[in-house]
Amino acid sequence: MIGFISDNVWLIWALISLLCLVLELTSGDFFIISLGAGCVGGAIASAFSDSIVIQVIVFAIVSLVSVFYVRPMALKFFHRDVNKRLSNADAIVGRTGVVTEAIAADGFGRVQIDGDSWKAQASGNNGIDVGAKVRVLRIDSIILTVEKE
Structure with a gap:
């Protein structure tokens, strides 16, 4: 051996x-x-x-x-795009979703993005009805701030 x-x-x-x-x-x-x-x-x-x-x-x-x-x-x-690659909740910003529970002016509602339901508030003092398409502006903890598309 x-x-x-x-x-x-x-x-x-x-x-x-x-x-x-x-x-x-x-x-x-x-x-x-x-x-x-x-x-x-x-x-x-x-x-x-x-x-x-x-x-x-x-x-x-x-x-x-x-x-x-x-x-x-x-x-x-x-690994050229490592710094540009967003993950987890940060990847939600800029995405489009659908309102599943009406968002009242100065209140909260629900938005569905890729099968996940998120608590959301509207930017400004506008309410958004159920079924409207919205774009995510920012995320604070678990609450999305959205605007109507």
Whole structure:
């Protein structure tokens, strides 16, 4: 068994590289894949040298180059709209909904957006009837401020 491993060190590097690829799928920050690239470098170095020291040096160099030069470019390319992506309740602002319970002037009613019912108030002192289409202007806690479209 030891003889097989010492004859096929490239296989160990390749397996570790595949493990890094699988782990990268769970994180998405391109750090672990940089280590996987270093493992590929170590596997290639094992084809040319039997010295484990040279293989580890190649692994370290390729990993560092990948972390400091390739990773920032990959982050820019794949995560370019991260700051523009709204989530949760902030994504409701600007959406269109339908009034399901009349909104009285200076009062509250209900608006349905994508199957969810929200407590809503009208902007200004206008009442809005049932069935009217409204656009969400802002959200304060769990209360939407809407205007008639």
